[in-house]
Amino acid sequence: MAPEIRGELTTLDRYTADAVARHLVAAGELLDEDPEAALAHARAARARSGRIAAVREAVGIAAYYCGDWAQALAELRAARRMGSKSPLLPLIADCERGVGRPERAIELARGPEAEQLTGDDADELKIVVAGARSDLGQLEQALAVLSTPQLDPSRRGTTAARLFYAYAETLLALGRNQDALQWFLNAAAADLEGATDAEDRVTELS
Incomplete structure (x- = not known):
């Protein structure tokens, strides 16, 4: 488990922190092969410690993998409000697409948070924005978003x-x-x- 997540868990008593940590590790390990089980573990962690950004982030990511866009959006936004340092914007924008708001995804990509993304995170956001453009039938604009030096x-x-x-x-x-x-x-x-x-x-x- 990442040291920064361990750091967040120090606000809990030791027994609770250990239980939450076990659920988070299980959620991470199950994410690809069994996202529903990962989501169950993430929710179990949230039941014990709903005020920790890393926990809300874990629920959001597992819900995203399950295709539950509305729940993922709510949890990822909560994690961001709580001060998550993870680059969650591409996931949040993709959830906006998932709930049928491609225009909102495009709008998010124009904000200051998007400008701070670099490398793979910036590319992930481009993929989302291109998808949003395609959703709107704007295929040439989608191609333009993806046609970058990267x-x-x-x-x-x-x-x-x-x-x-x-x-x-x-x-x-x-x-x-x-x-x-x-x-x-x-x-x-x-x-x-x-x-x-x-x-x-x-x-x-x-």
């Missing part, structure tokens, strides 16, 4: 793969199938952990 096909890693994948999807929606195929290939090459189904999309389009 769109370097030699990059590797999950965020790069997701960025390339979003770019390929947008090209496909615009009817640019050959360009889309190339970017699905780039996404597959970047995706070292199998976070996307880019290889399947390459097969479909080939």
Whole structure:
């Protein structure tokens, strides 16, 4: 468990802190394979310590993985109000998309908090904003959001793969199938952990 989360738990008595820590660790470990179980652990932690930012953040992230956008949005906003230092804006913006408010997601990306994001966090927000533009039928604007210097096909890693994948999807929606195929290939090459189904999309389009 991260030292800063341990630090937040020092406000609790030792027995409660240990129980909350165990639930948070379990939630983190289960997130990918069983998000519903992760959410149950995160909620159990919240039942004991609802005033700790890391706990509310854990509930929000687990709810996000479960596709419960409204609950995720409420919990992530609460974590942010409580002083969470995590870059939660991309998740919050994506939840706004999830509850049917793509315009709100775009608006959040124009704020001062968005300007402070760098690296993968900034790219994650771009993916969300491009998705929001696509939701609104603004495919050319979506492509423009993704067409940045970071769109370097030699990059590797999950965020790069997701960025390339979003770019390929947008090209496909615009009817640019050959360009889309190339970017699905780039996404597959970047995706070292199998976070996307880019290889399947390459097969479909080939």
